Amino acid sequence: MPLTATITRSPDWPLQVKAPGTHDWERSATRWLRDLLPARYGSYLTLTRHHALLARHVQLQLQHEMRAVRVALQTSRAELPVLGLGEAAIENTIRMYAVELEQLGRLARGARLVSDALLVGTPAQRRR
Numbered sequence: 001m002p003l004t005a006t007i008t009r010s011p012d013w014p015l016q017v018k019a020p021g022t023h024d025w026e027r028s029a030t031r032w033l034r035d036l037l038p039a040r041y042g043s044y045l046t047l048t049r050h051h052a053l054l055a056r057h058v059q060l061q062l063q064h065e066m067r068a069v070r071v072a073l074q075t076s077r078a079e080l081p082v083l084g085l086g087e088a089a090i091e092n093t094i095r096m097y098a099v100e101l102e103q104l105g106r107l108a109r110g111a112r113l114v115s116d117a118l119l120v121g122t123p124a125q126r127r128r
Contacts, residue, residue: 012109055115
């Protein structure tokens, strides 16, 4: 099975990104990747002009977000009561962090798939 068919059939392939090889798929991929970054990054033209750089930065951003959510999750029971939060709020916060960690994991897997698809055929990919 070709790489394109394999990655787009993955449950982690983002629905907002067209299948590689279809009309305007790279534009949909870069738009989706750009949307994963904080808005302030939209003004950096070097990110939007270079797919590989954008994909790399998105992956780094998601890794850092996941790390931050893990820390927040691991420290919730010890630190949130000090802030005056009750048990119900703490439990809801822990559930929120767990859901967010799952979502970030899905986004990271999707970003990796999109990144790999964008890099197919580039000199760096051919050297592998």
